[in-house]
Amino acid sequence: MASDPSCPRPLPAGRAVLLGTLALLLLAGPAAAQQFTLDLGAEGAEGASLTGRAIQLFAIVTLLSLAPGIAIMVTCFPFIVTVLSILRQAVGVQQAPPNMLIVSLALFLTWFVMEPVFTEAWESGVSPLLEGTVEPEAALQATALPFRRFMEGRVDPDTVAEMRAAAPERLAQTAPDAPVSFGVLVPAFLLSEVTRGFEVGFLVFLPFLVIDLAVASILMSMGMMMVPPAVVSLPFKLGFFVLADGWSLLAGALVRSYGT
Structure with missing residues (x-):
């Protein structure tokens, strides 16, 4: 039978399969590209989240490493440790109590004074x-x-004015009634605390100086000029300090000076 020329010839099986595969690939191309874009977006969001967590972890580790410096800069530790160090020199003993004990006592007294400030800072900032x-x-x-409120209540206004005058160009853009920046407040607070510590240390030193002068005068009147007055006056100074309950009195005065 002769074939009708108007009827299309059937495609070979191999060519039909090839054309069907190409059609499926063309149809699936946009959907695959969209899915790939969504996957990249999800991976980017996850990477941004991991980057933010890494930055937060780095900030926390840095803050923990700077904690001793922060304890010195923004608390009452400089004032207390200065007074205790001057007290040890006034008594005349070089290594009793040792430096570790002086620093430990100053740290615990600092914690006693600063506990309300630490609690408020934790509840208002760190915990949220x-x-x-x-x-x-x-x-x-x-x-x-x-x-900031603690330091502003203790800082000397004259010291703040001196720190402002030390860098007039840098602070020229700030308004006169603007709050004092931490770059000015922290060094001014440190200088004020150290100055106040030396003032209190001078008052602590006076009774022991009187004992030294009295012992030196007695030794000279007795003709015992070869005997070091510091060796003779040390037991009297220790006895005077112990009988007066000096550690408790001094610690209480230091704590009460902060209004706690």
């Missing part, structure tokens, strides 16, 4: 940050606010 209810910038400002 850990719970995820505030942003890190707002948490940092809320944490620093109690320490």
Whole structure:
């Protein structure tokens, strides 16, 4: 039978399969590209989240490494440790109590004084940050606010004025009624605390100086000029300090000076 020329010839099986595969690939191309873009977006979001967590971890580790410096800069530790060091020199003993004990006592007295400030800083800034209810910038400002109020209540205004005058060009853009920046407040607070520590140390030194002068005068009147007065006066100074309950009196006076 002769074939009708108007009817299309059937495609070979191999060519039909090839054309069908190409059609499926063309149809699936846009959907695959869209899915690939979504996958890249998800991976990018996950990478950004991991980067943010890494930055937060780095900031926490840095803060922990700077904790001793922060304890010295924004607390009453400089004042207390200065007074205790001068007291040891006034008594006349070089290594009793040792430096570790002096620093430890100053740290615990600092904690006793600063506990309300630490509690307020934790409740207003650190705890909301850990719970995820505030942003890190707002948490940092809320944490620093109690320490700012503490330092502003103790800093000497003349010292702040001196620190402002030391860098007039850098502070020229700030308004006169603007709060004192931490770059000015922290060094001014440190200088004020050290100055106040030397003032209190001078008052602590006076009774022991009187004992030294009295012992030296007695030894000279007895003709015992070869005997070191410091060796003879040391037991009297120790006895005077112990009988007066000097450690408790001094610690109480240091703590009460902060209004706690």
